[in-house]
Amino acid sequence: MPPELDSIEVLQPVVDAMPIRAAPVPEPGFEVQLPAFSGPLAVLLQLIESRQLDVLTVPLAELADAYVAHLADNPVDPAQLAEFVAVAAQLILLKSRSMLPGEALPISHDEADEPDEVELRRRLVEYRALRDAALALGERDLVAPMHRREPRESDLPVASVTPLPVGLLVEALHALAAIPEPEPAPPEIVAREITIAMQITVLRTALAAGGRVILQQLLASCRSRTEATVTLLATLELVRRRQVRVRQRELFGPIVIEMAP
């Protein structure tokens, strides 16, 4: 069959099956079930393997129809649609090239050019190695875990053992009360004037130059309890992300915040 005669007809089903039309083109015999979050390479590899073809030698252009049909039948997360469509476009390009007569060498080997079949195959082979490694890893997941010693109570830093004077508690309470709370009654809808994200930015900026921030001074500069609370939460969030380190050399001493090393 001279391909030039009906190349348009051959391409037509491919175009019809594109997900924009959402016209399913069922292909009997090849039911491919894939877990969610599988990427386009996973789909393509599964199509090759379900046909018992060799990824190293199969002409990828021949998979264009099956891939597009799979895409039409299996809804893809819209956020990842671009990646799937990009591979579809590549396959259709390969297919159209393979059908055009007399244009055997439009394939550029310029690396800046769009990926050709060699490149797509290289990615597939690389992905297959990764997938197999991930499967092997999965077989070991929690099968024979190793356990480290849990920190004992005695591993935790010890605070002072001497009883604290009650006055300290009173002082702390006074200090807390000293943070002024604006008086006007809250409106029905409370605007979020200050957020943890905002305070994180402020803290990061202050710490960026290798500076240090004293937590007590930071809180003392807050204009409301809400701001103080949000600032404290922002600090804790940065500690949780291990982006800052917090040290206190002595009980009730200054709490120094600095960038984690």
Place this chain on the structure above:
Amino acid sequence: MTAADDLGAFLEALLFIAERPLTGAELAELAGVSRPEAEAALSKLADDLAEDRRGLRLQRMDDAWQLATAPEVGERLAAYAAREEARLTPAALEALAVVAYRQPCTRGEVERVRGVDSDYVLRSLLHRRLVVEMGRRDTPGRPILYGTTFAFLERFGLTSLDELPPMEVDTPPTLPAAQEQEPVDAG
């Protein structure tokens, strides 16, 4: 007891009471020996523990060492040490495999190999502490570099990254079948 035996016993005891992994430098300093001496004693300790099928193994991650229970008894210890943990999803395993084999590597590298957005899955690995930030690469955008942790080794029963099975990538033939077709005369 020879001096080497004594050093091995001391390091074993030190790692037993340590509440965190210790570096080669710390161990050498605490033992009062040179780094190479400490390294040699640690390697021998690791071998002895494995060969004698003891209940503990020595785990190594870069320059840090810790004692952990042997993988063979891990499952039976679950009754005591059990933490409710779900198996990782295929997507998480894929991302974890890229990081484990290519570390330190960036999110971009994970996404390039997987061919799919991996932001969420990488964050879930960070949250589980299987993967950790290891600084930034000195390229435009200074992307964050990721590597695996002791928690990763523990979960998969590995004493070091050397125990990961090798990942082999077949090389496709340089001339795929599609390009070996007879050239068609133009015109």
